[in-house]
Amino acid sequence: MVIKPRLKGGLALTNHPIGAKEFVKRQIDYVKSQDKYEGPKKVLIIGSSSGYGLATRISLAFGAGAETIGVAFEKGIEGKRTGSAGWWNTIAFDEAAEKEGLKYKNFIGDAFSFEMKDDVIKFIKEEFGGKIDLLIYSLASAVRTDPIDGVTYRSALKSTTRDITGPTINFEKEIMEDTTMGVATPEEIKSTVKVMGGEDWKLWIEALDKGGVLSEGFKTVAYSYLGPKVTYGIYKEGTIGAAKRDLEHTSDILNDFLKKRYNGEAYVSLSKALMTKASAVIPIFPLYAALLYKVMKEKGIHEGTIEQKHRLLTKMVYGNEPVIDEERRLRPDNWEMREDVQAEVEALWDKVTPENFKEISDYAGAREEFMQLNGFDFDNVDYDADLDLEELAKLRP
Ligand code: NAD
Numbered sequence: 001m002v003i004k005p006r007l008k009g010g011l012a013l014t015n016h017p018i019g020a021k022e023f024v025k026r027q028i029d030y031v032k033s034q035d036k037y038e039g040p041k042k043v044l045i046i047g048s049s050s051g052y053g054l055a056t057r058i059s060l061a062f063g064a065g066a067e068t069i070g071v072a073f074e075k076g077i078e079g080k081r082t083g084s085a086g087w088w089n090t091i092a093f094d095e096a097a098e099k100e101g102l103k104y105k106n107f108i109g110d111a112f113s114f115e116m117k118d119d120v121i122k123f124i125k126e127e128f129g130g131k132i133d134l135l136i137y138s139l140a141s142a143v144r145t146d147p148i149d150g151v152t153y154r155s156a157l158k159s160t161t162r163d164i165t166g167p168t169i170n171f172e173k174e175i176m177e178d179t180t181m182g183v184a185t186p187e188e189i190k191s192t193v194k195v196m197g198g199e200d201w202k203l204w205i206e207a208l209d210k211g212g213v214l215s216e217g218f219k220t221v222a223y224s225y226l227g228p229k230v231t232y233g234i235y236k237e238g239t240i241g242a243a244k245r246d247l248e249h250t251s252d253i254l255n256d257f258l259k260k261r262y263n264g265e266a267y268v269s270l271s272k273a274l275m276t277k278a279s280a281v282i283p284i285f286p287l288y289a290a291l292l293y294k295v296m297k298e299k300g301i302h303e304g305t306i307e308q309k310h311r312l313l314t315k316m317v318y319g320n321e322p323v324i325d326e327e328r329r330l331r332p333d334n335w336e337m338r339e340d341v342q343a344e345v346e347a348l349w350d351k352v353t354p355e356n357f358k359e360i361s362d363y364a365g366a367r368e369e370f371m372q373l374n375g376f377d378f379d380n381v382d383y384d385a386d387l388d389l390e391e392l393a394k395l396r397p
């Protein structure tokens, strides 16, 4: 079968398995081109298959020689479906890790469940040396079933202040268009906090602690985003922002707990805006990202997911140059938030129109990044190749 890209708005309906290999390989090559670093030896990554979680796993494994456990929710080939990007990314990671003799293990399923937590803890005890040094929490999900009361919550990408209309990029139609974000009900705010807030992160730490699998000096970092003024209405002051504040509050609770028990630490890290599966569907965000890339590339300070996570780990979490704000948050978004960068993005934001957006933004770069998330648009992958889906279907993460 020949797999061609098929998009629906900010969603990719198909993924290319060979392209995914290239996607992962380029990230590994970047890490290998950098100095090795002293980091954690045993790591658990929740949300390990794409975006920031995958980049983190690659940096830790190939840069610090860490053994990694990845938890992700992904699907393989089923009927006409060609498997999710994260499925193929994970298989590509496995193959590369295997070659280097790096130990890894994947759990494909629902991180929010108690069953998953039990399975992972059992594995750590019986086959992973008994303890972990680091937990990275990099989940992005639209639904969560609370394992305590069994209620299923759905997150909403909505405003908490007023209806907000603003421009975004539609990657399917390749146009700039207005989107409107309605106001969330109190129920929708609560549900989004349930799904994307800190509750599950805390449940993981509690379960791992009870299981006796946390090492002395254990650290945990959850990924968050804040963003600049132009996105406040949709992000900081949106339902997702409410969830992220909950995550930050949780980091303080966990930090106190871990400090006492393990001389450990918990942080939230505010990452740079990037095109990922999760961010591509947030209204306004893709246009902001395209303008931001333009400015950051011109200044020579643009980072992709791997550069961003590698800097966070080598310089901040396991290095001597942490950038921490007054609210105790790690700030690898510091280059995005620089005053000169934001001033230029704002100036472009005022100028951008449906007619000029391809010229004045880095539309091509943002689109390429979006396509590459799904294994497309690599110049060295043959997209006319007839793939043997039956053979590919035998592969498992
Ligand atoms: P992503 O969609 O690329 O990755 C999400 C991961 O979560 C995937 O590995 C997926 O398999 C996993 N997942 C989803 N539901 C799951 C479930 N029920 N059980 C197990 N695994 C599940 O997203 P991303 O952009 O890398 O986002 C990760 C984190 O980084 C989020 O908290 C996000 O807010 C944050 N972040 C993203 C950006 C950005 O610009 N993309 C910026 C800053 C922070």
Ligand code: NA
Pocket (backbone or CB within 6 Å): 047, 048, 049, 050, 051, 052, 053, 054, 138, 139, 140
């Ligand atoms: Na991720």
